[in-house]
Amino acid sequence: MPRFPYDERDLAKFREVQQLAYHCAEQVAAWIEPGVTERQATAELRRCLVRAGVQDFFHVPFAWFGDRTAFRHFRTPLQFFAGSRVLAEGMPYVLDCAPVVDGYTADIGYGGKVGENPVWDLLAKDLRVYRELILREVRARKPLAEVYAAVDAQLAAHGYDNRHQVYPGRVIGHQVTRNTARGPAGVNLFGFGVRTLQTLGRELVKERLEGRSPLWAGGRASRHAPTPGLWAVEPHIGFRDVGIKFEELLVVTDEDAYWLDDDLPHVRRWALQEDAA
Amino acid sequence: MTGRSNGTHGTDGTHGTDGTDATRRRTVDSGGLALAVYEQGDPARPTVLLVHGYPDDHSVWDDVAADLAADHHVVRYDTRGSGASGVPAAREDYRLELLGQDLYAVADAVSPDRPVHVVAHDWGSVQAWEAVTAPGAYRRIASYTTMSGPCLDHMGHWIRHRLRRPTPRHLSQLLRQGAHSWYIALFQLPVLAPAAWKLGLARLWPRVLRDLEAVRPRPGHPQATLAKDAVHGIELYRANMRPRVRAPRERHTEVPVQLITLQRDHYVADFLSEGLERWVPRLTRRTLDATHWSALLEKGPAVAALVREFTARDHTAARQEPSAAGELVVVTGGGSGIGRATALAFADRGTRVVVCDRDLPAARRTAELCELSGAKAAAYRVDVSDGAAVDAFARQVAADHGVPDVVVNNAGIGHSGTFLETTEEEWRRVLDVNLWGVIHGCRAFGQLMVERGTGGHLVNLASAAAYLPAKRLAAYATSKSAVLMLSDCLRAELAPHRIGVSAICPGIVNTDITRTTTFSGLHDDALAAKQAKVSKLYARRGFPPEKVAAEILRAVRTRKPVVPVTFEAKAARLLGRLSPGLLRLLARVNAG
Ligand SMILES: NC(=O)c1ccc[n+]([C@@H]2O[C@H](COP(=O)([O-])OP(=O)(O)OC[C@H]3O[C@@H](n4cnc5c(N)ncnc54)[C@H](O)[C@@H]3O)[C@@H](O)[C@H]2O)c1
Numbered sequence: 001m002p003r004f005p006y007d008e009r010d011l012a013k014f015r016e017v018q019q020l021a022y023h024c025a026e027q028v029a030a031w032i033e034p035g036v037t038e039r040q041a042t043a044e045l046r047r048c049l050v051r052a053g054v055q056d057f058f059h060v061p062f063a064w065f066g067d068r069t070a071f072r073h074f075r076t077p078l079q080f081f082a083g084s085r086v087l088a089e090g091m092p093y094v095l096d097c098a099p100v101v102d103g104y105t106a107d108i109g110y111g112g113k114v115g116e117n118p119v120w121d122l123l124a125k126d127l128r129v130y131r132e133l134i135l136r137e138v139r140a141r142k143p144l145a146e147v148y149a150a151v152d153a154q155l156a157a158h159g160y161d162n163r164h165q166v167y168p169g170r171v172i173g174h175q176v177t178r179n180t181a182r183g184p185a186g187v188n189l190f191g192f193g194v195r196t197l198q199t200l201g202r203e204l205v206k207e208r209l210e211g212r213s214p215l216w217a218g219g220r221a222s223r224h225a226p227t228p229g230l231w232a233v234e235p236h237i238g239f240r241d242v243g244i245k246f247e248e249l250l251v252v253t254d255e256d257a258y259w260l261d262d263d264l265p266h267v268r269r270w271a272l273q274e275d276a277a
Numbered sequence: 278m279t280g281r282s283n284g285t286h287g288t289d290g291t292h293g294t295d296g297t298d299a300t301r302r303r304t305v306d307s308g309g310l311a312l313a314v315y316e317q318g319d320p321a322r323p324t325v326l327l328v329h330g331y332p333d334d335h336s337v338w339d340d341v342a343a344d345l346a347a348d349h350h351v352v353r354y355d356t357r358g359s360g361a362s363g364v365p366a367a368r369e370d371y372r373l374e375l376l377g378q379d380l381y382a383v384a385d386a387v388s389p390d391r392p393v394h395v396v397a398h399d400w401g402s403v404q405a406w407e408a409v410t411a412p413g414a415y416r417r418i419a420s421y422t423t424m425s426g427p428c429l430d431h432m433g434h435w436i437r438h439r440l441r442r443p444t445p446r447h448l449s450q451l452l453r454q455g456a457h458s459w460y461i462a463l464f465q466l467p468v469l470a471p472a473a474w475k476l477g478l479a480r481l482w483p484r485v486l487r488d489l490e491a492v493r494p495r496p497g498h499p500q501a502t503l504a505k506d507a508v509h510g511i512e513l514y515r516a517n518m519r520p521r522v523r524a525p526r527e528r529h530t531e532v533p534v535q536l537i538t539l540q541r542d543h544y545v546a547d548f549l550s551e552g553l554e555r556w557v558p559r560l561t562r563r564t565l566d567a568t569h570w571s572a573l574l575e576k577g578p579a580v581a582a583l584v585r586e587f588t589a590r591d592h593t594a595a596r597q598e599p600s601a602a603g604e605l606v607v608v609t610g611g612g613s614g615i616g617r618a619t620a621l622a623f624a625d626r627g628t629r630v631v632v633c634d635r636d637l638p639a640a641r642r643t644a645e646l647c648e649l650s651g652a653k654a655a656a657y658r659v660d661v662s663d664g665a666a667v668d669a670f671a672r673q674v675a676a677d678h679g680v681p682d683v684v685v686n687n688a689g690i691g692h693s694g695t696f697l698e699t700t701e702e703e704w705r706r707v708l709d710v711n712l713w714g715v716i717h718g719c720r721a722f723g724q725l726m727v728e729r730g731t732g733g734h735l736v737n738l739a740s741a742a743a744y745l746p747a748k749r750l751a752a753y754a755t756s757k758s759a760v761l762m763l764s765d766c767l768r769a770e771l772a773p774h775r776i777g778v779s780a781i782c783p784g785i786v787n788t789d790i791t792r793t794t795t796f797s798g799l800h801d802d803a804l805a806a807k808q809a810k811v812s813k814l815y816a817r818r819g820f821p822p823e824k825v826a827a828e829i830l831r832a833v834r835t836r837k838p839v840v841p842v843t844f845e846a847k848a849a850r851l852l853g854r855l856s857p858g859l860l861r862l863l864a865r866v867n868a869g
Contacts, residue, residue, distance in 0.1 A: 119649050156789060157639065159617055159646050239646070 004228040004253045010104070010178065011251065014230065015261050017099060018106040018249055022264055024048040025095045025110035034089050034114055038063040038082035041095065049099045056185040058098030058105045058176075058196045066091045069111070070243030071166040071236075081191065089115040092242045098232075100193070103179040107232040109247030110265065119242045126158055127244055128270045130235040131259070138250065138257045141225045148172055148218040151235055163236040163243050165218075173233035175214035176249060177203060226252045230260070305354070307382035308375065313361035314354045314383055318346035323419075323588055324388040327353045328380065330399020330426060332474075332482075332507035334360030334500045337398070337570075340577025345584060349394075352387045354379075356401060358509035360502055371516040373429070377407035384417055392419040394588045396580075398573060399544075400513055402426025410528035410556070422535040422584050425545045425569055429517060431556055433525025435549060454546045471508045479504035489543065490570040498574065533559040535587045537580070541568045554834050561587065604628045605681045607674060609661050609718055610688025612639025614788030615738065617646070618826035619685055624652035626830070631674055631681070633659035634688070661688045661714030671721035680729045683833055685736040686718040691790045694797025696751040703797060704752050711756035712763075719767060723776065732775030734833045737764045741784045741846035744853050746864035757782075761839070768838060779832040782850070783825050784843030785818040 006014075028045045041063035049061070065085040067073070069092045074080070087093060091114055098107040111127075113120040133154055137147040151172065155162050164172045183194035192200070203214040213221040216231065234247035249260040301316040315335055325345055327338045335353035342351045355362040357379060358371065365371060384393045395418055397405035406428035408414060409421045427435075439447035478485075482499050486492040500506065534557045538547045547564075554560050563583055567576050606623045610616040611632025617639075620630045624647035632647075632654070634640035640656035647654035655678065659670045674681060692699070692707045715737050726733035742754040743761040764780035771778060791812040799807055820843050828842045841847045853860050 122645070122649060156613075157642065159621075159642060239649075 001225070001254075002228060006178075006230070011260065013102065013104040014106065014176075014249060017101050017104045018108060018261055019263075020052050020054070020101070021049070021097055021099050021106040021108040022110065024052060024099075025097065025108060026265055028095060029110065029112045032087065032093065032112070032114065034087050034091075036087045038065055038068075038085050041065075041087075041093070042082040045095060045097055049097060052099075054099035054101055056100040056179075056195060057188065057193050058100055058107055058179070059193065060188055060191045061095070061097040063096075064094045064243070066093075067241035069094045070238035070241055071163050072241060074166055077168060077190075087114060090117050091115075092117055092120045092244065094243065094245060096245075096247065100179055100185075100195070105176050105179055106249070107174075107176060107234075107247055109234055109236070109245040111244035111246070117242065119239055120244065123160070123237060123239055123242060123244045124266070124269070125273065126160070127235070127237065127246060127266060129154060129158075130237065131246065131267075134233060134235065135250070135257060135259060138226050138252060143223050144216045144226055145218055145220070145222040147226075148216065148222065152218070155237060158237075160237045160239050163238040163245070164234060167234075167236070169215050170217045170219075171215045172218075172235055173216040173231050173250070174200075175203065175207075175216075175227065176230045176232050226257065228252050228254050303386075305383050305386040307357075307379045310357055310363040310365060310370075310379075312354050312357065312363070312379060312383060314352060314387065316387060317342055317351040318349050320350045320387075322348060322350045324350040324352060324384075324391065324393040325584065325588060326380070326384060326387075326393045326395050327351065328395065328397035328401030328405050329353070329356065329359075330397075330401045330403075331510040331513060332359075332499075332503060333399070334502060334506055336360075336497065336500050337573050338577075339497075341396075341573060341581050341584070344578050344581035348585070349588070350388070352383065352393075354383050356404065358512065359506040360500060364509055365512075368512050368516045371512040373404065373407040373517050373521065376404035376513075377411060380405060380408040381417060392417050394418075394420045394422070394584070396422040396424075396584050397426060398424045399426045399569070400510070403429060403513075403517075406431075406528070409532050409534070410530045415531045418532050420533045420535065420587055420590075421530075422537060422587055424537045424572060424580070425539055425542055427545065427549055428528055428556070429521035430525040430528045431553065432549065433522040435552065436522065437525070438552070450546070450548050450551075454549055457544055457546050470511050474504055474507040474511075479507060486570055486574070490568045490574075491541075492568075492570050492574045495574075529556050531559065532557075533561070533587075533590070535561045535563060535583065537572075537583060538562065538564045539567045539569060539572050540564055541566070541571075544569050551835065554831075560834075604683070605631065605678055606683040606685065607631045607633070607681045607722065608685045608687055609633050609659070609714065611643050611656075612636045614790060615783070615786060615822045615825045615829075616685070616687040617643045618822035619687065619829050620644075620647055620654070621650070622823070622826040622830050623683070624648075624650040624654060627652060628683075629678060630654040631657065631678055633657040633661075633670060635660045661686075661717060662709035664713070664717045667714075667717035668721050671725055675725055680725045681722060681733070683734045683736065684718060684722040685738070685829060686715040687736075687738045688714050689738055689790075691794030692753050692797070693749050693794060694751065695748050698797035699752050700797065703795070707752040707756050708759075711753070712759045715760050715763065719763070719778075723767070723771065726776050727771070727774050730774070732777075734777040734779070734836070735764075735767070735771070736779045736781060736829055736832060739764065739780045739782050741782050741841060741843070741849050743780070743782055745846075745849040746861065747866070747868055748864055749867060765838070777833070777836040779829075779837055780839050781825065781829055781832065782839065782841045782846050784820070784841075784846035784849070785815055786820050786822055786825055786843065787815050787818065788822050791815050 024045060027048050028041060032041060042061040045061040063082045065087050068085055093112050095110045130151060134147060137150055152162055179195050179199050183198050187194045189197060207214050212224045212227050216222055229252060231250045231252060232247055233250045234245050236243060236245035246266050251258050251260050303314050305312045305314050327342060329335055329337045334355045338353050342353060345351050358364050395405050402423045403426040409418055410428060439451050482503060483494045487494055536550055565572055565579060572580055606628050608616050608620045611620045612634035620632050620643050624630050630647045630652055632640045632643045637658035644654035644656040657670060659666055661667055689711045692703060719735055737760050739760040740757040742750050743757040746754060761780045764778050768778035792808055796804060796807050825842050828840055832840045841850045
């Protein structure tokens with residue numbers, strides 16, 4: 001196993017970019033209203049991020065509205081891209097963006113709703129169970145494929161379904177490294193930044209040779225203990241036509257694991273709900 | 278005057294002092310044709326509009342009308358070409374479209390402000406369907422009670438569906454309905470049919486009714502105009518039968534419909550209404566022990582009682598809910614898989630749901646998910662293999678929620694092992710849950726349903742294994758085949774109580790069952806590995822429990838006795854009939 005490659009300074013930088021990304025998502029969430037299309041939402045998100053100093057993207061920003069939050073009826077990867085779906089009262093939405101600043105990458109997911117949606121409320125409350133479960137399992141150094149299966153079992157118990165399996169490679173997460181590639185910034189291919197593809201390609205080959213994978217899914221390739229480093233983890237859960245996710249960085253050190261930052265919108269929401277109860 | 282505009286031309290007859298016994302006569306214009314209309318009862322009461330069939334006129338309703346007039350505004354009319362109404366000149370003036378407009382014209386004249394309840398018989402029912410399935414019909418029609426007269430478009434689809442899938446059952450239905458409809462073919466004959474009526478059939482009619490229809494002769498019946506009405510009415514068949522049945526339209530309706538099936542009807546077979554729910558989501562099915570005509574001429578009060586009960590329902594409250602408000606379903610083993618999906622599917626239709634499971638948190642979770650659909654739901658911990666516990670549960674449900682309308686005996690466990698491998702304890706466990714669980718559930722809830730006396734439905738989860746032998750499924754398949762036979766026997770016993778029994782036989786469904794299935798002779802890691810392997814197989818097959826749930830709801834709606842679900846379950850059933858020997862051979866394969 002490689003040693004944990006980052007120092008406190010690096011971690012602070014990663015935390016900063018993640019804060020910035022969530023901050024922009026919250027701004028868009030405050031701005032968003034019925035009548036807005038997915039494309040308008042991603043444009044707004046991108047504007048906001050660029051204004052905040054973002055130079056490159058790990059992948060282009062995404063926005064999904066209505067039943068697209070649960071990836072219902074997705075048949076081709078092209079359907080992930082923001083489309084002309086119009087937000088309406090009562091609809092859930094998900095924003096997903098991955099800004100890069102000085103090679104430090106964040107990859108975040110933000111779920112919201114406009115108006116009343118009791119299904120969303122329950123999903124949003126239960127999402128906490130997955131954040132705690134994943135951390136517990138990774139701390140126990142369980143093989144990543146087993147953690148994936150534990151998430152599936154929890155989903156079955158909740159009566160939800162696994163929506164991250166719709167992502168390319170069925171991944172619930174992927175490793176994030178400091179982006180040092182020198183391809184053109186701001187240029188993207190298939191929605192991923194060119195530098196991302198360079199870095200990801202290199203990592204894939206390197207890790208593969210070690211019998212590990214930088215992509216975290218349920219298959220054979222993930223039957224290894226969590227690799228020290230940073231993992232963007234994105235459990236995406238759904239019930240019927242409503243989906244929700246969070247995505248944040250999990251720090252896996254040589255002995256332990258913790259979420260990079262607990263001061264995030266969904267974590268604050270759970271704390272508030274707990275206080276209210 | 279043109280189109281649907283109409284006017285009222287005078288009123289004769291007298292008002293009775295109490296407004297119930299006298300019949301008022303008026304004429305309503307429908308597109309230039311004068312319709313003779315007869316009113317009884319207090320116009321402030323809900324209006325029921327009675328539409329007669331062929332070769333009758335309004336008087337066929339005399340008994341029903343007299344009974345309903347006590348608390349309804351009862352309106353009848355002679356349909357075009359019959360009784361005192363105008364006779365159109367051309368065949369195309371008998372088209373359904375115009376007949377439907379007649380109904381609206383009368384409804385608008387006698388009850389301009391409130392929708393009416395329509396009750397129709399025979400060809401009157403065929404015409405009324407035209408009106409009831411018109412877009413926006415619910416604004417003018419509050420409910421529809423139909424007897425012995427299908428929508429011709431539905432019938433066209435019914436025939437097509439059967440021609441397209443000519444299973445032995447479908448073919449026999451086609452032949453039998455064909456035999457019932459011989460007279461329609463006769464009516465297509467140009468000279469002969471009218472001549473038959475003119476030359477004596479009309480005179481013989483009372484005897485036909487007495488001998489074939491169990492209707493006692495009575496003064497005033499049939500109407501004096503019978504011969505003329507019968508001859509004109511032939512045009513109804515000629516103008517509509519062929520085009521509608523050949524090129525059926527998609528006719529849906531939101532209007533609540535009560536279908537009264539006459540058990541001894543010589544002209545319309547009961548299975549003609551199979552699948553009617555596709556067009557009529559808010560359908561109530563009733564049966565009456567009567568012939569085509571004795572229903573109206575001998576059992577008028579019974580028909581009136583059914584109509585009264587139906588018009589009194591608060592249909593507005595149930596607007597978006599196809600199932601009657603307050604329906605209650607119990608699902609055992611509702612904490613996972615097929616049980617949970619079934620509970621959710623019922624909740625979606627507004628049904629109140631009670632789930633039980635030996636795993637209480639799982640059952641609670643299902644109840645929580647049901648409540649997301651706005652349905653009321655409750656959860657109980659019950660081990661279905663414990664008879665006393667199931668009895669206590671049934672009493673508890675009756676006390677807390679009432680007697681259920683539907684009970685789904687779903688709790689079950691999987692086990693794999695050949696006969697000689699399977700231990701006595703394993704046999705007991707499988708039979709205790711899979712067979713005794715169903716016995717206890719049927720007995721406790723069946724008893725409650727019988728005592729309540731308003732019918733109900735029991736659904737038992739068998740399996741394709743019930744008729745698909747496999748050497749490694751000795752205990753499981755035995756338990757499931759017992760459930761299938763139990764369901765068949767129970768269905769016969771409960772039929773007079775109007776309690777239906779369905780056995781569901783799924784093939785491979787992607788649920789948690791594979792994670793808890795036990796394997797004779799395997800323990801710990803070997804067991805876990807085997808479970809994981811089978812789980813993967815089931816996941817790859819990918820048949821979701823929601824689809825089984827949809828079939829269960831459908832089985833309850835249509836009272837389907839045995840329901841194979843998934844391709845493999847259907848194929849195995851067919852194979853078992855075509856070549857039982859091959860099935861026996863396949864049983865030797867090491868599957869399961
Ligand atoms: N999944 C399939 O492929 C399949 C195929 C054919 C038939 N079936 C039948 O369908 C039914 C439901 O199966 P499923 O696939 O949803 O399984 P499942 O394991 O997902 O759910 C069964 C539920 O029943 C509960 N249960 C088990 N024993 C119980 C007991 N003694 N008392 C109360 N609750 C009990 C369990 O806790 C569980 O919640 C079973 O009868 C099964 O035999 C399933």
